[in-house]
Amino acid sequence: MDNKGPVDVRIIVEGASDVESVSRALQRVSLGAKYHITISSIVPTTSLEIALRAVEGADIVLIATDVDQTGRELADKFREALRGHVGHIERMKLPYGHDVEYLDPDLIREEIENAIIRAGLQTLTGIRSLSDMKERLEECREKLDETVAENTALRDENTRLQGEVEAGNERIESLRGELSQLEEKFRLLEGEYSKLETRFSELEDKELLETFSITDLWRETFGEEPDDLERIYFVTDHIKPEGIILGQGSIAAPSREDAVEWLRIIKSALVFTEKDEESS
Known part of the structure; x- marks a missing residue:
């Protein structure tokens, strides 16, 4: 059995009369058994600040406004203000110029259910997108691990090469010292050779006995x-x-x-x- 709590749904309406209409409609459907959701509150307000405080943290927020231009604009304002503060936002349309006393609750119930279904379908799409994102994230993590491993190997190789360069520089300095000594010996040998050459020339000029x-x-x-x-x-x-x-x-x-x-x-x-x- 799934121990996860029901989906928290909250409804924003424009006024108190809309609260009565929505409440009457909800009496005709068992949302908990049918959709595993609960309507935790119905908030009658047109204030963005009040709405934000009332629905903060909800899984789904239904914005119930009239179908006219004013209702659409108010719904858009609520949607923009609540984005990022709740799980999902969906608009449900109330009949324009309705009379609470004569309004058919089944119409509102149907609109509520349709709004919940739309929210669920969009959430499923989001879940698929999230799944794709997780796969891409996993691929990125694997690539990151490979990159980290390559970077570590490159650092080790760089350290090794730096050691070889330092050893090479030390060897170069040592060879320079040896070269300097050899050059000095060569200069001495050149002097001795010059003396020997002079001596040999002198001996060649003389008739040996x-x-x-x-x-x-x-x-x-x-x-x-x-x-x-x-x-x-x-x-x-x-x-x-x-x-x-x-x-x-x-x-x-x-x-x-x-x-x-x-x-x-x-x-x-x-x-x-x-x-x-x-x-x-």
């Missing part, structure tokens, strides 16, 4: 040991050959052939010297 052992070279050339190295030095110092240097048991010459040639000259000189000494 090879060094040989006098004893070994003498033995290989003449098959004997040299008698006196000091005499060999003496002859060499006396003649001062170009590109030949003797000392410390070694001979320095541009080549082995030059060294051997000089030793041959020394040996010949020593032979002549010995002969001169013997003749004396």
Whole structure:
């Protein structure tokens, strides 16, 4: 069984005579059993302020006015003033120039029922619209959840990328420091290379000498040991050959052939010297 209370319906009429007409009509119908509604009040007024206080919070408000121009205008004013303060507003038309004593209550009852039915049908339309709105709202919520998830993922990705950027910046600074050190080392190497290049150029300009052992070279050339190295030095110092240097048991010459040639000259000189000494 539905425990929800009956629909609260309130009726606004223009005057006290209309209250009597509507009340007589309602005696001929059981709205509670038929429509699960209750007429909680009939308000006789043309004042917007009084009407607003009297029907505030009602589920349905029926505005009962005459069918003439004045009645339509009054109904429109009530509708505009009550919009948003009650559930639904519906106009019901009373016969123009009616006489309460002779007015058929069935006509008013029928108009009340028709107004209630119209309100119900429009409410059903509103329910369908509300259902559609709920579906759209649910779709929007799902999209919102997806958007929130995407946004969260993007924030996480952004945080990760920011971390990578910071790490990259730190690496760049480190590489800049290393580059600065390498540039300094390169400048030093350039200086050393320049010195070596100059030294090499100087060495290229000079005729390099090879060094040989006098004893070994003498033995290989003449098959004997040299008698006196000091005499060999003496002859060499006396003649001062170009590109030949003797000392410390070694001979320095541009080549082995030059060294051997000089030793041959020394040996010949020593032979002549010995002969001169013997003749004396």
